[in-house]
Every structure is written in C-alpha cells, then in structure tokens.
Amino acid sequence: GDSVTQMEGPVTLSEEAFLTINCTYTATGYPSLFWYVQYPGEGLQLLLKATKADDKGSNKGFEATYRKETTSFHLEKGSVQVSDSAVYFCALMKAAGNKLTFGGGTRVLVKP
Amino acid sequence: GAVVSQHPSWVICKSGTSVKIECRSLDFQATTMFWYRQFPKQSLMLMATSNEGSKATYEQGVEKDKFLINHASLTLSTLTVTSAHPEDSSFYICSARFPLPGSGANVLTFGAGSRLTVL
Numbered sequence: 001g002d003s004v005t006q007m008e009g010p011v012t013l014s015e016e017a018f019l020t021i022n023c024t025y026t027a028t029g030y031p032s033l034f035w036y037v038q039y040p041g042e043g044l045q046l047l048l049k050a051t052k053a054d055d056k057g058s059n060k061g062f063e064a065t066y067r068k069e070t071t072s073f074h075l076e077k078g079s080v081q082v083s084d085s086a087v088y089f090c091a092l093m094k095a096a097g098n099k100l101t102f103g104g105g106t107r108v109l110v111k112p
Numbered sequence: 113g114a115v116v117s118q119h120p121s122w123v124i125c126k127s128g129t130s131v132k133i134e135c136r137s138l139d140f141q142a143t144t145m146f147w148y149r150q151f152p153k154q155s156l157m158l159m160a161t162s163n164e165g166s167k168a169t170y171e172q173g174v175e176k177d178k179f180l181i182n183h184a185s186l187t188l189s190t191l192t193v194t195s196a197h198p199e200d201s202s203f204y205i206c207s208a209r210f211p212l213p214g215s216g217a218n219v220l221t222f223g224a225g226s227r228l229t230v231l
Contacts, residue, residue, distance in 0.1 A: 034219070036222070042224050042225065043118070043205050043222045043223050043224040043225040044156070044205065044207075044222040045222070046219055046220075046221070046222075049219065089155065089156070093220070098144065098209050098220070099146070099158060099161070100146075100156075100158070100207075100220055102155045102156050103155065104154070104155045105153075105154070105155045107153075
C-alpha cells in the first residue's frame with residue numbers, strides 16, 4: 001500500500017539555521033504531495049503542496065520539490081525562526097478517494 | 113475561504129458517557145469529510161470517511177458502534193464517541209475536501225481538533 005516515511009525528530013536548531021526534513025513516499029500512480037504543519041495544541045494547517053513531478057511548492061519561506069525519480073518531497077527553509085517550532089507532516093493523496101496518507105511527523109524545535 | 117470549524121475544542125467526560133464532536137465547513141459545501149485520531153506524539157490515523165447522505169466508511173480496526181458518524185448536511189459531520197473509556201482519550205481531527213478553483217486538484221482542510229479526556 002501507499003506509505004510516507006519522514007525523518008524522525010526531534011530536530012533542534014538555532015534561529016536562522018537551515019532546516020531540511022526528508023520525506024520519501026511509496027505509491028502507485030501519480031499522487032499529490034503535501035506538507036502540513038501542526039503548532040502546539042492546534043490542528044493541521046496546509047503548508048505547501050505539489051501535484052506533479054518537478055513542481056515546487058513554497059510558502060512562508062518553506063520549499064519542497066516533487067522528485068519522482070527519487071520519490072521524495074524534502075522540506076527546506078533557509079533561515080528558521082522560533083515561531084517555526086512545530087510538528088511537520090509529509091503526506092500524499094491519490095486522486096481516487098482523496099484520502100491522505102501521513103508520515104509519522106517530525107518535531108522541530110527552534111531555539112533563540 | 114475553506115475554513116473547517118470543530119466544536120468543542122476540548123472536552124472532559126466521565127467513563128461510560130457519550131460525547132459528540134461537530135465538524136463544520138464554514139464557507140463551502142463538503143460532500144466528504146474525514147475523521148482522524150492522533151495519539152500523543154504520533155501521526156494521524158484515518159478513522160473513517162463521512163459521506164453526506166450515506167453511511168460512513170470505516171477504516172479497518174475502527175469500531176463502527178463505538179464511533180458513530182453522521183453527515184446529515186453538506187456542511188456538518190458529527191462524531192459521537194459512545195460509552196467512552198479512558199483509552200478513547202485522544203485528539204480527534206476532522207477534515208473536509210476542498211476543490212481548488214481552476215486546478216482540478218483537491219486539498220484537505222483541517223479543523224483545529226478536539227481533545228477528549230475520559231476520566
């Protein structure tokens with residue numbers, strides 16, 4: 001079946017450091033790929049998405065490129081802030097059914 | 113646009129009682145909503161797919177009689193945890209499918225979640 005694997009956390013960084021969270025997927029066909037962010041005590045918010053190979057999703061300084069050849073969708077941000085501390089989830093969606101399959105989540109802690 | 117509201121945001125109940133959680137799409141119609149459960153420090157597990165006007169589709173291992181789902185209108189789905197027990201304590205999150213204009217793609221918009229604590 002479909003699956004998403006992302007690096008385990010927690011990831012602890014200093015403010016203004018570079019952040020990378022690896023995400024790889026296994027799926028048949030051509031899924032859409034997403035990154036969601038969950039701040040403490042809140043639900044999930046869509047951070048960015050890509051619907052086809054080589055698409056780059058970007059939002060709030062975060063970027064991720066849909067790499068079909070490596071089945072990856074790594075999340076990057078060049079300079080993190082304390083407010084970026086959250087749990088980040090990589091997910092895929094197949095067209096049929098619209099169900100999201102989530103990775104295990106990566107907790108990021110940014111220290112001042 | 114595409115806002116999903118959940119209520120209550122947190123609830124504490126006694127063991128054996130039932131609790132209802134509401135999920136509303138505020139500015140769009142949602143024929144399909146999804147209910148997830150999230151254990152502490154873990155990912156979201158899909159519990160069921162709620163379809164307006166028909167029975168919900170439950171994932172394997174989810175008790176239908178324990179977690180009652182009703183999707184009576186295009187903007188409201190409810191999850192009722194019946195005869196709740198402490199092991200039902202969790203963070204429940206709903207989401208609704210929202211079609212992106214002009215792209216043909218769908219995204220899922222999530223509610224803020226409902227934290228249930230069963231004493």
